[in-house]
Amino acid sequence: MAGLGIKRFFINKGSSFWKIRFSIIFIWLFSFWGVMTSCSDKKNKEEVSVDKKQYLQEKNDVGIVILERQSFDKELLSNGKLTANQKNVLKFKVDGNLKKLLVKNGDVIRKGQPLAYLDDFEYQQELNSSEISFKKARLEFEDMLVGRGYDLQNKENIPENIYEMASIRSGYSEAENQLENAKFDVNSTVLRAPFSGKVADIKFKEFEQVNAGEEFMSLIDDSVFDVEFNLIESEVNQIKKGEDVEIQPFNTGKGYFGKIISINPIVKENGMVDIKARVQNDGPLMEGMNVKVIIQKNVPNQFVVPKDAVLIRDNQEILFKYQKGKAYWTYIQTIYENSTSYAIIADPNKNSAHLREGDSIIVSGNLNLAHDSEVTVKSTFEPSLAKETQTK
Template sequence: MKKISLYIFIVVLLFSCQKEKKKQAEDDILTATSISNGVNVSTITIQNQPFQIQLIANGIVEAVQKSELRFKTNEQLVRLNVSNGDLVTKGQEIASLENSLLANNLEKATIDVAKAKNKFIEEKINYGLANVSEKDMKPAVLKSLKIKSGYFEAENALANAQLLYKQTILKAPFDGVIANVKVKEGFYVSASEVFCTIINPTKLEVVFSILESEYSFVKKGQKITLQSFSNVEKTFKGIISQINPLVDENGLIEIKASINTKDLSLFDGMHVKVLINKPIKDVIVVPKEALVLRSNRKVVFTLENGLAKWNYVTELYENSTHYAIKKGENLKKTDTIIVSGNMNLSHDAKVNAAFINKKQNK
């Protein structure tokens, strides 16, 4: 019985070994075929263009035109015409307080002015100036008649009544969007509290800081790009408008840039990414995926007669997508470089190249 079991074990072992040898032979055939056919790679041609050094900073959006609105008197809120996020135009009524008594005083003052005008006409007639216009009267006589008729006093009372009445109505000082409304109709409003804030969403700027060592990369009037953290695919354009000529205790310089947009998706206080590009000439520009490491040195493969040729390079700068390579080394403009399938390539490896139409430096 033991001999039979031993024979079975030996047969199984021999079968497994033969199967493994067969599989290895098949793999060797496939490998040899792959090597003979070449490695599939993608290539592009180095283009003649400047490299864009990219400076990245975090900034905060601020409204250039922004105002906190307050009532100038204390009273109950009887009408609220807006809510947060509403767009308003200059002069539009935002809210009003209880003012029935002031409205009555205003009406009375208006009537008193009309009475004073009639009295003034009577005084002119009595003085013998019935057909003389005010502009032809002597200033001293005109003033005397208006005082005697009570005209000045009535006009002053009317102006005062109008002022008190207007203090109960809040109007927009400029076109903008309403924010921070926290009260409702019926609430008591105090003159010491901010009722709401109005912001002009079309006049914005971004405030950000750069390192002292980065100062040479910026200048007034330079174009920048903004990227919202809420929508990374959406970008905005801006122009540097101010460079604060001071370095703070952290070694930072404050920069301000005006934002050129009528898009209402940027809010006052919103955090954004600021991208500043500066062109550098006389360098070779290659995509980041073209550069690989060989023996702890940086290498870019070029395509020559169906073979991959490695070239040691010196990296000078980098941005989010590309490297700037020192000019005058192995690479030259118009070379065809390998940008994919290059991770395990060796020098003089046979390759099957597919050319891709890809911009070098965005």
Template sequence: MNKALLYTIVCLLCISCAKQTETTSFDEKGQETIRTVARLTVETVKIDSAIFQKQIIANGIVEALQKSELRFKISERIANIRIKNGAFVHKGTLLASLDNEVLKNLLEKAQIDLEKAKRNFIEEKINYGFAGVENDKIDPVKLKYMYLRSGYTEAKNTLESAQIRYNQTLLKAPFSGVIANLESKTGDFVTSGDIFCTIINRKQLEVSFSVLENEIPFLEIDQKIAVTSFVNDEMNYEGMITEINPLVDKNGLVKVKGTIQKSDTSLFDGMHVKILIYKPLNNFLVIPREAVVFREDKEIVFTSKNGKAKWNYVEILDENSKSYALQKGLKYGDTIIVAGNMNLSHDAKISPVFRSKKEENLR
């Protein structure tokens, strides 16, 4: 690019960022002269905040509060599968069944034997002179004896045993949730130790994360947290700390858990998320991050005074994503420059414009 053209562009940019003011003076002969002085337009705010939001950032993992690996209790071939991965099922829904024809026949036989025993029991009541008498009005010892003689007690126990064995061929959802990790197919032989699938309740999620031991004093039970997905920054959720493990590991970290409020289907068990924790701290001089510039590896904040920019060395005590907490260098009531300060110098002439509180909150 032509050097002259480049110089012209730079000059135009500088002029656009400056406000021209005219000053009148008189020369030695008393003739009036006009001198133009460039004043940079800057945005300013007044320091009036004494509450600093201490911010702790951590990486966490989403975990389901209700999560269960489902297994059949006996070994047999799979006869039917009624679900697939990602399917939502209600509590008690039949998920799959094993080959159970033999057990089904035994269950039906046990039901028939119990019916026979009931008829025998009625005959026993007639023989003992208790026809038409309610069972709870018969002497318990005699009632038990009639149950045994009729075969009712044995038939009832046999039916209950057959029912239990038959139910072990049916796999039902222990709670409402989403199916995951289903890999078996109809006809596969499974044993009692094989995991058939996993069911996850995605409406009750928690997040597990670790913080440095020196950050523990800023945490407490029921403290609010913000959870953000790495997949989509717009996926933000509120949470609350529920557990702080009272143990520091070899890396100097402490494990913390918190519930996620109003979670939705966008969050998956095992998903990595970012955790933000805020703790308000009083009696701190707080300034916006954009107010700080660097000169020779030192932090500088420009203040506005009588139309000039004054630079001030500051010491930063703490920081968050929006603000700095200062240890020294400024005082309450100072007017600091928060925009247009990148190329300022000490005593540079400026035209300050106050930034409104509404604008400040939007940043």
């Protein structure tokens, strides 16, 4: 009996154990299912939210300008280089040691001002000897004429052949020529400015040997510059001598205005034609400076838009027109260009492309627009916007 009781006890105990174990497993499975269901619902909600965002149309703020016909300032552009209207390389005409240098690079000097001296001792000695020889020859010359009975006070009465013969035999002509040469050599030891300007490219220092004909320094008249540039042959017939040009140095961007002074009537092998214009310098322009050259040509009766209005889509030029809260693109072609604007026409190869006076052209906020995008006009520019932009 006792053994039977113990057996029943373990049977009852084992039954309770398995009931508890199954209960725990059921509760764990139910909790796991609940968590997975919750995550799945959340994921589905997020996906639906993302899809809605993808298909939600954005409102784009844009600026517009009313299209009208106006004059367009077409620009012919080129690059050029400044050269001084007057520039000379200065040289001594005699040899010698540089005794004194009176200027430095960049100095502004006036015409006739001495710039440098050579040691002139030997040339002064030669001059003194020439003066003595000349005086001796002149006495001999006068004695010959007096000996022939001619009055030296009335030289006009002396026959020309007699005068010439006496001057040669007495050595008077040769002495006179040597004296002039000696004076020239002495004067040549002083280098003087042939015109007013600025000193540049000094190549010697004091006490160095300078040879005759050797480049010593340059002198530049920088009050006026010539700018040399090129245009392609198809553009040359659009300009003429005396026409205005604008010159902009690359380092400053400031504009200077000049006039075309020459058009070379020869087309080079590369199809370019040499043009030269002249401009006054108020100080900053320098010899050899690289500049941008702009020639403006007025073309009347054009549709003009700012450059920001024109976009490239599918390798074609387009712009967006505004109509009743939406943006519609239309294909166009740019026919003229300047630094800020385009003159445009509707693309003749597209039947759907149209431009009319009074069209509202989107000029800002258009970079990310698509055809039929909803837009909101935040600013409306005056019809003369493009024209005003050209002149800024």
